Amino acid sequence: MADAEEKPTKKKATRRRQGPRRSEASRAAILEATREELTASGWRKFSVDSIARRAHASKQTIYRWWPATGNMCLEAATTLLQPLDASGTDPVDRIATLLMPFETATRSGNGHAVLRGAMMAAADEKEAGETWRNWMKSNVRAPLRLILAELAAKKRIRRDYDLDESVNLLISPVWHNLLIMRAPLKNGFSHEQARRLLRLLAP
Amino acid sequence: MADAEEKPTKKKATRRRQGPRRSEASRAAILEATREELTASGWRKFSVDSIARRAHASKQTIYRWWPATGNMCLEAATTLLQPLDASGTDPVDRIATLLMPFETATRSGNGHAVLRGAMMAAADEKEAGETWRNWMKSNVRAPLRLILAELAAKKRIRRDYDLDESVNLLISPVWHNLLIMRAPLKNGFSHEQARRLLRLLAP
DNA sequence: AACTGGAGACGGGACGCCCCGTTCCCTTCC
DNA sequence: GGAAGGGAACGGGGCGTCCCGTCTCCAGTT
Numbered sequence: 001m002a003d004a005e006e007k008p009t010k011k012k013a014t015r016r017r018q019g020p021r022r023s024e025a026s027r028a029a030i031l032e033a034t035r036e037e038l039t040a041s042g043w044r045k046f047s048v049d050s051i052a053r054r055a056h057a058s059k060q061t062i063y064r065w066w067p068a069t070g071n072m073c074l075e076a077a078t079t080l081l082q083p084l085d086a087s088g089t090d091p092v093d094r095i096a097t098l099l100m101p102f103e104t105a106t107r108s109g110n111g112h113a114v115l116r117g118a119m120m121a122a123a124d125e126k127e128a129g130e131t132w133r134n135w136m137k138s139n140v141r142a143p144l145r146l147i148l149a150e151l152a153a154k155k156r157i158r159r160d161y162d163l164d165e166s167v168n169l170l171i172s173p174v175w176h177n178l179l180i181m182r183a184p185l186k187n188g189f190s191h192e193q194a195r196r197l198l199r200l201l202a203p
Numbered sequence: 204m205a206d207a208e209e210k211p212t213k214k215k216a217t218r219r220r221q222g223p224r225r226s227e228a229s230r231a232a233i234l235e236a237t238r239e240e241l242t243a244s245g246w247r248k249f250s251v252d253s254i255a256r257r258a259h260a261s262k263q264t265i266y267r268w269w270p271a272t273g274n275m276c277l278e279a280a281t282t283l284l285q286p287l288d289a290s291g292t293d294p295v296d297r298i299a300t301l302l303m304p305f306e307t308a309t310r311s312g313n314g315h316a317v318l319r320g321a322m323m324a325a326a327d328e329k330e331a332g333e334t335w336r337n338w339m340k341s342n343v344r345a346p347l348r349l350i351l352a353e354l355a356a357k358k359r360i361r362r363d364y365d366l367d368e369s370v371n372l373l374i375s376p377v378w379h380n381l382l383i384m385r386a387p388l389k390n391g392f393s394h395e396q397a398r399r400l401l402r403l404l405a406p
Numbered sequence: 407a408a409c410t411g412g413a414g415a416c417g418g419g420a421c422g423c424c425c426c427g428t429t430c431c432c433t434t435c436c
Numbered sequence: 437g438g439a440a441g442g443g444a445a446c447g448g449g450g451c452g453t454c455c456c457g458t459c460t461c462c463a464g465t466t
Contacts, residue, residue, distance in 0.1 A: 021436085023441065042327045044247050049425055058442045063427070120323050123382040124245045133383065169399075172375035179326040179378060180336065196372075200403060223415050223460040252450055261417045266452070 022065070029055040030062060034076035038117030039110040043124065046073070046117070070121035070128025074135070077118030080105040083139055086147065091156060092194045094147050095170070098140050099190035102174050106184040116178050141167050148201070157201040170197050225268070232258040233265060237279035241320030242313040246327065249276070249320070273324035273331025277338070280321030283308040286342055289350065294359060295397045297350050298373070301343050302393035305377050309387040319381050344370050351404070360404040373400050 033054035066072035122132035236257035269275035309315040325335035
């Protein structure tokens with residue numbers, strides 16, 4: 001997620017390592033300030049100057065590590081999305097586990113505003129969009145692929161399901177609630193969507 | 204959709220309004236410039252100054268008729284969404300008719316960028332969000348209500364369907380394609396979604 | 407019917423403020 | 437000595453508002 005995470009660890013060949021490491025305190029303060037700013041100002045009025053003031057950080061530090069503002073917002077938002085372990089046996093529970101981070105994050109504090117801001121960033125900036133789709137691929141598409149493959153093998157669902165279409169059906173209502181309704185997800189949202197997807201994929 | 208349409212006709216009946224009317228040429232030029240700007244700059248970098256330059260209009264004229272920028276973007280976008288007459292007999296066709304304006308608009312020219320910009324405006328500004336949800340209510344929810352009620356009476360679908368949930372299911376994938384995938388809708392999208400909704404509502 | 411004056415919308419320019427992204431300076435820590 | 441940090445300042449540009457001179461329409465007068 002971070003834009004420039006690679007450190008020049010060129011200590012090989014008798015090269016002396018030098019210089020301080022990246023300040024974790026500053027990084028955390030900037031991301032927290034980003035969440036506050038997204039909540040207070042949204043995406044269009046989002047101000048990097050304001051971030052610097054809130055976090056008592058230099059703009060140079062911000063631009064050094066996040067050349068693109070959209071990616072900074074995405075990193076600030078994905079921190080709120082804690083992936084869960086889908087270890088249950090009930091298919092509905094296992095699929096719902098993939099959505100639970102969204103349900104939990106949007107229902108906690110200003111999480112829905114932070115998430116909405118980050119989604120607008122992903123929609124507005126091409127590069128941030130790619131970053132976000134990659135996150136979704138790792139945290140939603142890939143786990144769902146495993147679950148559906150297993151269910152298909154057990155003949156609990158059709159064998160000819162379309163994976164991308166399934167991801168689309170499962171996750172789309174999140175965007176509707178978050179971006180169009182501008183509201184958090186309802187309690188029980190994840191299980192409701194999981195049940196619906198399985199009904200659609202029924203053999 | 205227009206923000207300030209009412210004229211202050213002074214209280215006394217003998218008082219009549221005078222002066223020139225609103226310039227339709229200027230209005231059209233501003234909305235066209237808005238579409239160009241949304242395509243070129245997106246939402247966060249959207250510039251009202253740029254609109255004034257593109258449209259050879261005064262900023263005062265812009266702010267007089269659109270005090271909120273988001274509503275101006277929505278009006279520029281909804282112009283591209285031509286409602287169709289759902290007069291067919293096939294249930295799939297009738298429901299697909301509700302989505303066709305989106306499919307057509309996003310597949311024509313820069314329509315997908317304009318629509319995406321307007322949707323971000325609706326997500327970012329509270330007032331624009333209400334405007335957009337009202338548009339959806341008139342152009343999607345209300346017609347769908349009639350269609351579903353008729354189908355339920357004919358026992359083609361369940362009688363206990365939830366209208367808001369149905370609207371959500373029908374339209375959500377539009378947001379996924381437009382905002383997350385940042386792409387136009389595929390050819391045949393509308394019929395595919397309509398077929399899926401009817402399958403879910405099957406008795 | 408022709409004239410006149412007021413009201414309102416228009417394009418254009420200017421304002422003070424803030425934000426953008428970059429650059430420089432100086433301190434701190436490895 | 438080198439790299440990362442905070443802070444200040446830069447020129448460029450957008451923000452929303454205000455003012456100006458012009459144009460157009462309409463009402464009442466001539």
